[in-house]
Amino acid sequence: MQLKELSEQSGVSAASIKYYLREGLLPAGDAINATRARYSARHVERLELIHALRRIVGLNIEQIRGILKMADDGAPRLDLLAAVQRVVLELDSVATADGGVGTRAADAVVRLRGWPDSPSDARNALNAHLELMESLNIPVSGELLDTYSKAMDDVAGVDIAATTAPDSVDELILTAAVGMHVHSQLVLKLLALAQASHAIRRYERDA
Structure with missing residues (x-):
């Protein structure tokens, strides 16, 4: 799926997805060309996690980054x-x-x-x-x-x-x-x- 589909499936705006990509919270997708990438169910799951940590638990970006880095490492x-x-x-x-x-x-x-x-x-x-x-x-x-x-x-x-x-x-x-x-x-x-x-x-x- 591409960015628009990822946004629709996750319920997270494209702007927020791009922000999470820049902040390193969301892994980059597989490049299709210089401006487009392909994403997977793994990205949907990660966005669900980020959204819950921010909206439900109330963690800030630095706190989320620390936890996700441990997971990814x-x-x-x-x-x-x-x-x-x-x-x-x-x-x-x-x-x-x-x-x-x-x-x-x-x-x-x-x-x-x-x-x-x-x-x-x-x-x-x-x-x-x-x-x-x-x-x-x-x-x-x-x-x-x-x-x-x-x-x-x-x-x-x-x-x-x-x-x-x-x-x-x-x-x-x-x-x-x-x-x-x-x-x-x-x-x-x-x-x-x-x-x-x-x-x-x-x-x-x-x-």
């Missing part, structure tokens, strides 16, 4: 999923006050749940958040961490099972990025509803 799926998680959930590689060793609470959660005792942006973010709560004198009991981590372990198991199945790397990124974005919001909204419901039950008699 053949990065292992585990590294690719970690990069997607870092960008989508805004997990910066935060150095903890203890030099990155971690908090006792975070280490206890890892042991309790049987999670791999490996460094990651997610673990750094948890360490940093637990340190923040401690600095604010907000207690985090073992019971609370047990309850929260058990619930999240169940949710994460379902999420990852859904994102590791696709054979296509672009489909893997699409499923993981959109899934992480919308599912994390779903967890927050369900938590908000549960909190509101518990508050109503406790305080409606006092109203």
